[in-house]
Amino acid sequence: MTQYGYTLLGLTAVVAMLVAVLTFAVLKFVAGAREARRHLQGGGVDTTLLSVALQDAMTRLQAQERAMNARAVASEQLSGQIVQRITAGLLVADGTGRVEILNPAGRHLLDVASDPVGADYRDLLEAAPPLRDAVTECLRTGRPIVRRSLEIRGSGRSSHFGVTVSPLGGGVVGPDGRGAICLFSDLTNVFELEEQLRLKDTLARLGELTAGIAHEFRNGLATIHGYSRLMAPEALPAQYQPYVEGIRQETEALGRVVTNFLNFARPETVSLARVALGPLARRAEDDLRVELPVGTTIETVGEFGEIEGDEVLLxxxxxxxxxxxxxxxxxxGIQPAIAIEGHIDRMRGIxxxxxxxxxxxxxxxxxxxxxxxxxxxxxxxxxxxxxxxQKIVVTHNGRVVVGRSSAGGASIDLTFPLNQPRARP
Ligand SMILES: Nc1ncnc2c1ncn2[C@@H]1O[C@H](COP(=O)(O)OP(=O)(O)OP(=O)(O)O)[C@@H](O)[C@H]1O
Ligand SMILES: [Mg+2]
Incomplete structure (x- = not known):
């Protein structure tokens, strides 16, 4: 081999080595690029997963918020309905005395026509001083008043209220976050029922105690009267004749009193039936026509109901x-003008x-x-x-009080429970 040949072989070997190195480098680069792409592809999945999870959490949070809002609305509606529907009166006043709430039952009980929100409770309760004082006491002391019984005197009649006042704190109402919540209900019916029972009991005791004595007394009187009738006045000296007459008259009068008292004191036997009070009141004039002085007028006006009663007693x-x-x-010396007036209170059933x-x-x-x-x-x-x-009224579970009539005379005011329509079986 010539020198030129050796040189060519050397060069070829060098070129081959260079090609090999280059090929290796290219292969390495391609492998690196593939690895990098694979990495990049893996990172994209994570991001997608993350964004899906975030989206999911957001949706759940929004659902929870919607549920909470719905619950808040429902609870507000419920408390609103409770305030509107409860049969007890509800009054809420803030620390400055401003009325925040007076529910419909409260408006009815206090006879308030329009919504008094914003008014001062002291003005609102001007006609019911004991109730006003109870709210003032609670606002002043911050202590609750539990089930206090108050008598509210009206123009015609008194009402009895059961009252509970609780202090409000914790920034619930008013500028200073304080106030009072007052619940009140009309216990007049209960109170009157207790009074009736007391009266019935007293009358029964009175009857038991006195009926025996009155009976004996009447027997004695009858004997004296009998003897006085046996005495012939004309057979007596003239000066004694008026005495015999006097004994007869007095014993007769006393006998009437004792009989009346026995009628009053003995336990009443009542035969109850549905009685329409209006026609019964109108009959009073006919019943008494013969004994009423000429010129007497009896006017029967208004609405009367039906009660469970004894017609004879009424x-x-x-x-x-x-x-x-x-x-x-x-x-x-006045010519009598009598007015019998009826009024039905359906709310109280009287x-x-x-x-x-x-x-x-x-x-x-x-x-x-x-x-x-x-x-x-x-x-x-x-x-x-x-x-x-009074005994007849109490026997009918009613009530009687004395008042003044618009004409300046007497007004005897009776209350009877109305005959409630019977429930169908
Ligand atoms: N309409 C009236 N106006 C003024 N006073 C009255 C009236 N009704 C009752 N009184 C007063 O009440 C009293 C008691 O009345 P009550 O009917 O119990 O007895 P009385 O009428 O005196 O006797 P009697 O047993 O005969 O009825 C009367 O004496 C009278 O003073
Ligand atoms: Mg009388």
């Missing part, structure tokens, strides 16, 4: 009241009847005593008329 009741009114007017006259009226100091047996201001009265009226 007629006696109207008779006694009309008689009293006429007698009072006559004594005062009927109110007042028998009012234009006589001199009953003085405030006598009003509590006129129902006591034997209280009378009339020379020939026995003082049992109104006691019998």
């Amino acid at each position: 007629r006696q009741l109207f008779g006694n009241l009309v008689r009293n009114a006429v007698e009072a007017c006559e004594t005062a 009927c109110r009847v007042s028998v009012a006259d234009n006589g001199p009226g009953i003085p405030e100091s006598d009003r509590a005593r006129v129902f006591q047996p034997f209280f009378t201001t009339r020379s020939r009265g026995t003082g049992l008329g109104l006691a019998i009226v």
Whole structure:
């Protein structure tokens, strides 16, 4: 081999080595690029997964928020409905005295026509001072008042309220975050029922105690009267004749009193049936026509209901009241004008009847005593008329009070429970 040949072989070897090195480098680069692409592809999956997870979390959070909003709306609706529907009165006032809430039952109980939100509770409760004072006390002391019984005196009648006032704190109402929540309900029915039971009990005891004595007394009187009738006045000296007459008259009068009292004191036997009070009140005039003075007027107005009652006793009741009114007017020299007025309170299930006259009226100091047996201001009265009226009213689970009529005379105000429609079986 020539030198030129050796040189060519050397060069070829060098070129071959260079090609080999170059090929290796290219292969290495391609492998590196593939690896890098694979890495890049793997990173994209992670990002996608991350974004899907984020999206999912967002959707769940939004669903939770929607559910919470729905629950808040439902709970607001529920509390709104509770405030609107509860039968007890609800009054919420803030620390400055501003009314925040007075629910419909509260408006009805307090006889408030429009929504008083924003008004001062002291003005709102001006006609109910004990209730106003209870709220003031709670706001001032920050202490609750639990189930306090309050008497609210109205123009015509008194109501009895059961009241609970609780302090509000924790930034719930008003600028200073304080206030009072007052729940009140009308317990007049319960109170009157208790009073009726007490009265029934008293009348029953009175009957038991006195009926025996009155019986004996009447027997004794009958004997004295019998002897006095056996004495012939004409057979006596003239000076003694008026005494015999006097004994007869007195024993007769006393006998009547004792009989009346026994009628009043003995336990009442009632035969109850549905009675329409209106026609019954209108009959009072017919029943008494013969004994009423000429010119007497009896006007029956308003709405009367049906009650469970004893017609005979109720007629006696109207008779006694009309008689009293006429007698009072006559004594005062006034022509009697009597008004029997009915009013139905469906909410309370009662009927109110007042028998009012234009006589001199009953003085405030006598009003509590006129129902006591034997209280009378009339020379020939026995003082049992109104006691019998009260007994009849109580027997009918009703109530009777004395007031003043618009004509300045007496008004005897009766309340009877209405006959509720019977439930169908
Ligand atoms: N309408 C009235 N106006 C004024 N005073 C009245 C009226 N009704 C009752 N009174 C007063 O109440 C008292 C008691 O009345 P009550 O009917 O019980 O007895 P009385 O009428 O005196 O006697 P009687 O037993 O005959 O009825 C009366 O004496 C009278 O003073
Ligand atoms: Mg009388």
